[in-house]
Amino acid sequence: MEYAKLGATGLEVSRVCVGCMSFGIKDRGNHAWTLEEEDSRPLIRQALDAGINFFDTANVYSDGTSEEIVGRALADFTRREDIVLATKVHGRMRPGPNGGGLSRKAIMTEIDNSLRRLGTDYVDLYQIHRWDAGTPVEETMEALHDVVKAGKARYIGASSMYAWQFSKAQYVAQAHGWTKFVSMQNHYNLLYREEEREMLPLCADQGVGVIPWSPLARGRLTREWDTVSARSQTDEFGKTLYQEGDRHIADAVAAVAAERDVPRAQVALAWLLRQPTVTAPIVGATKAQHLDDAVAAVDLRLTDEEAKRLEEHYAPHGIAGHA
Numbered sequence: 001m002e003y004a005k006l007g008a009t010g011l012e013v014s015r016v017c018v019g020c021m022s023f024g025i026k027d028r029g030n031h032a033w034t035l036e037e038e039d040s041r042p043l044i045r046q047a048l049d050a051g052i053n054f055f056d057t058a059n060v061y062s063d064g065t066s067e068e069i070v071g072r073a074l075a076d077f078t079r080r081e082d083i084v085l086a087t088k089v090h091g092r093m094r095p096g097p098n099g100g101g102l103s104r105k106a107i108m109t110e111i112d113n114s115l116r117r118l119g120t121d122y123v124d125l126y127q128i129h130r131w132d133a134g135t136p137v138e139e140t141m142e143a144l145h146d147v148v149k150a151g152k153a154r155y156i157g158a159s160s161m162y163a164w165q166f167s168k169a170q171y172v173a174q175a176h177g178w179t180k181f182v183s184m185q186n187h188y189n190l191l192y193r194e195e196e197r198e199m200l201p202l203c204a205d206q207g208v209g210v211i212p213w214s215p216l217a218r219g220r221l222t223r224e225w226d227t228v229s230a231r232s233q234t235d236e237f238g239k240t241l242y243q244e245g246d247r248h249i250a251d252a253v254a255a256v257a258a259e260r261d262v263p264r265a266q267v268a269l270a271w272l273l274r275q276p277t278v279t280a281p282i283v284g285a286t287k288a289q290h291l292d293d294a295v296a297a298v299d300l301r302l303t304d305e306e307a308k309r310l311e312e313h314y315a316p317h318g319i320a321g322h323a
């Protein structure tokens with residue numbers, strides 16, 4: 001496994017991050033396709049054995065059960081100081097007032113709830129899952145700074161939003177001497193490259209590490225376009241993200257993979273890994289082979305000509321993944 005600094009920090013993370021949205025109790029939350037605990041644990045162990053030290057979850061995944069499963073497995077299989085544990089806040093955890101969002105009250109409540117579920121007294125990376133238009137950004141950034149100063153998070157990061165929003169949050173933090181975001185977890189893959197317009201140049205300029213979500217377009221880059229899986233049938237959010245013309249890009253991935261005699265997932269991840277701002281794609285694995293491919297992708301070096309073939313069919317998309 002290769003390791004890289006997360007953006008301009010001194011924090012060393014594996015170049016593959018395990019996406020823990022795949023782990024959780026099926027009938028809790030919105031992800032009917034998740035692996036239950038007994039099926040999740042072997043994958044977490046396999047990732048650790050492969051040298052992966054970076055794990056991403058969220059309070060909202062499977063109603064908190066992703067955090068519980070991941071916390072128990074990591075406690076059983078490794079040492080806390082050896083891993084980089086990331087979680088998120090913003091999603092609605094309870095009906096009624098203050099059950100979600102990025103108010104000071106919500107953040108202070110949710111960090112403690114996440115730490116309890118994860119069975120740890122700090123997370124390495126505490127991320128805001130989305131922008132909260134209903135809370136002043138000053139309130140959010142000061143609360144996140146206080147979480148860091150209380151020793152409950154080592155670093156803070158952000159996820160999908162407009163570049164102007166991210167820039168505004170960083171400016172507010174800097175102006176007050178508060179902790180700034182070190183990472184951007186955004187929607188970026190061969191089918192969705194709108195981030196190349198504003199967000200990625202901003203991150204490059206500011207030394208922010210980029211850790212893309214759904215790097216395989218939720219499986220679409222790994223198989224024939226019309227193939228359905230248990231996940232693709234029930235993944236309601238995933239159905240909103242891509243468009244019919246994207247199949248030509250998936251075909252290009254298939255062609256390069258066939259020439260290289262490697263699975264398509266390796267080609268799609270290798271393309272992301274060659275982007276200069278990308279620290280580590282967050283891979284959603286539900287089978288051992290998925291992790292094997294992610295690890296192998298770190299060593300697969302695409303040529304410029306191959307990259308051009310993968311990129312040439314791209315057509316602009318409407319913004320997808322901020323909601």
Ligand SMILES: NC(=O)c1ccc[n+]([C@@H]2O[C@H](COP(=O)([O-])OP(=O)(O)OC[C@H]3O[C@@H](n4cnc5c(N)ncnc54)[C@H](OP(=O)(O)O)[C@@H]3O)[C@@H](O)[C@H]2O)c1
Nearest residue numbers: 019020021213214215216217218219222229265284290293
């Ligand atoms: N910040 C955010 O808003 C946000 C949003 C989404 C996700 N995330 C994070 O990103 C992580 C990854 O998201 P994701 O699961 O959508 O990512 P993904 O890696 O694009 O998709 C994972 C799916 O791709 C298929 N797959 C993965 N590896 C494969 C391989 N080697 N060969 C064949 N098929 C393969 C599987 O689909 P099948 O199960 O259908 O076979 C798997 O469920 C999440 O766990 C979460 O941590 C964050």
